Amino acid sequence: MVAELARLKLRLLVNGFRRSIWLTIGFVLGTLYALALATFVAGGVVVTGVVDPGVAGDAVVLLGALLVAGWWIGPLLTSGMNNALDPRRLAPFGIPRRQLVIGLAVATLIGVGGLALVIVALATVAAWSAHVAVMPVALVGAVCGVATCVVGSSALSAILAPVMESRRARELSGLVIALLGIGVWLVFVGTSQDLTFVISPESFDALLGSLGSVLAWTPLGAPWALAGDVVDGAWLALAARVAIVAATLLLAWRGWSWALARELTGGARQERSVSVDGLGWFGRVASTPTGAVAARAATYWRRDPRYSTSLAFVPIVPVVIIVISGGDLTTSALMLTGPIIAFLLGFGISSDIAYDNSAFALHVTTGVSGRADRWGRVLPVLFVGLPVVVLAVIATAAASGRWDLLAVTLGVAVMTFLGTLGTSSVASALYLYPVPEPGESPFKSAQSASLAPLIGQFGAIAVAGVASLPVLVLAGLTLLLDLPVLGVVTAVVGAVLGAFALVVGVRFGGRVYDRRAPELLQQVLSYR
Structure with a gap:
């Protein structure tokens, strides 16, 4: 059943291109842009790990935390995005919930976003090339990080679906994403021009280390910090972070499974009708x-x-x-x-x-x-x-x-x-x-x-x-x-x-x- 859901997602993706040659061209251009951006980021992480192995751990943790945060928050802000494999459409087929969750998780990775995520995740493994012995641990951390992105994102979206289906929530999410995007762009412009101060390399390394140390103890950064703990010989910290990763995945899995059960049996919530006096305009x-x-x-x-x-x-x-x-x-x-x-x-x-x-x-x-x-x-x-x-x-x-x-x-x-x-x-x-x-x-x-x-x-x-x-x-x-x-x-x-x-x-x-x-x-x- 898992393979069937993955095949169905791939078929839906391919069938969408048969409507128009212009659609195929546009998708190819968008895919090339997304993959080029992912490759650029991945290359930067790998170069950082090779040139300065001392900051590789903090850089990997920071990048991984940003990936997880983006996957978790993005679908909430873009609540109207298409969901080709809507669980409610699969309800009549009686698919066991466990297989459904696994199948949907695998299907989520089929697409441009999933491919870009895998590319960057593999780059976090290559960033440890100066410590070849810990690369298998880094690979395990990358796999856990990808799972945290996918399962956590799906769980939050499914749990908050009744709230995000309301018109007010959609309006608010649109406004938030607009303000966030403009705010990030303004910060980038301001920092790239003149903020009346210059960050020295030493200050930057210290800032990166501080951020990495904090994020490594959160569900966002814990999966990406496992290899660094092995390099440092911090075995107690490694055990604690493994517990954080396991607890995060378990809670997200259970939450997603519960939300799917509610969605498959309870149906979608209906918004309250709004009474309007008069004819308006x-x-x-x-x-x-x-x-x-x-x-x-x-x-x-x-x-x-x-x-x-x-x-x-x-x-x-x-x-x-x-x-x-x-x-x-x-x-x-x-x-x-x-x-x-x-x-x-x-x-x-x-x-x-x-x-x-x-x-x-x-x-x-x-x-x-x-x-x-x-x-x-x-x-x-x-x-x-x-x-x-x-x-x-x-x-x-x-x-x-x-x-x-x-x-x-x-x-x-x-x-x-x-x-x-x-x-x-x-x-x-x-x-x-x-x-x-x-x-x-x-x-x-x-x-x-x-x-x-x-x-x-x-x-x-x-x-x-x-x-x-x-x-x-x-x-x-x-x-x-x-x-x-x-x-x-x-x-x-x-x-x-x-x-x-x-x-x-x-x-x-x-x-x-x-x-x-x-x-x-x-x-x-x-x-x-």
Whole structure:
């Protein structure tokens, strides 16, 4: 049965590539990238062990602890990720629980993530090449570490599944992963530029040793510390860490088995229904096709985590720019905040049809025109986004003290916002790509993503850039010649040209929509 589940997982993985050649190309490129990254990390660990055997143990423990933490926490933050071998689908076959747990654990390793984990785990063994005698112990520790990653991750996901199935939990997990990712990136940027101090090699070794010593006594790092205990002759510590590893695996195994039993017999929990008074936005807009689409789009932006999570990036833009500019609030780079926010908001509707999922059938069956559909999706973003962009430009001008750049920045930002809305109206009717389904994590990876729509999205960005060239040229002349009058001209031209680009984009996108509506519906439904 274990071999059958592993074969089934491999078959599901292979069958997913038969839908499209672009899917296969995209998967191959993603696999090469992931394996290259894993190989780079593995090579770094091996080189560290060869060049400086004294820090090999601490480096291995730190890397192993990061692996375990990533495997444990990652699925909780990306709770909407696909689970091809959902245990509830296997319930009718009456598979013994022990075989089911072992089979699912083995199947978890079949894929890019499992292969990358094995590569890095083997590198932790090679890192002990200066002490060949302890490499078998390191191999045992690596096997235990991989088991801790897989069993612990599956146990936490299964135990917390009823909690993570709630919409609020999915929204929170999406926000947390966004903030964590941005935070890690900001720390990396800050440390790679200037943090007003330099860590000496001696200080770094001491810091690495301290972290390794602490993590080695936790379930995260204990499996990877076994070889180091043998090298040091710390037999009592070795016995204690073996006990930690055994207890961790036993508790995780029992917890996973219990959670599977609950899931197979109790079914999924149902969320409590939420009562809503009134018609919401539908009672506040005109009773027209455009108004109905606008009301639904506004409801999406307010209630759908796939939309609201993307809005979390908007207030972080100035923080990112401040970090990149070295914390100097007076820098003119801060004036880029407005145009960047404008682009993020304007390009946010480029995947609206895909986000509709099966609800898009209502547009096709009721004969909603392309003009009504395009304007209905644009208007909520336009009414809310334009004031946000203007306020962002004014706020950054006040923070940086560069009031002389207010007019020119406003022209660039408004042109970027309106022009991107126009090009997004065309792009979303030309190219669709898989997105998380309603109720899923905003960070779910779409397995059927292809390369062609991605090229189309980049093409839309390029078109928006070309449309903004006149305003960008005026902005460049304003900065080069230092003429405030040209700044005012830039603001006026940006508003007029942006409005023209928006109207043209919506009209052209409406025509494309009218011509491709049935094809778009078929494509959306194929992603389910």
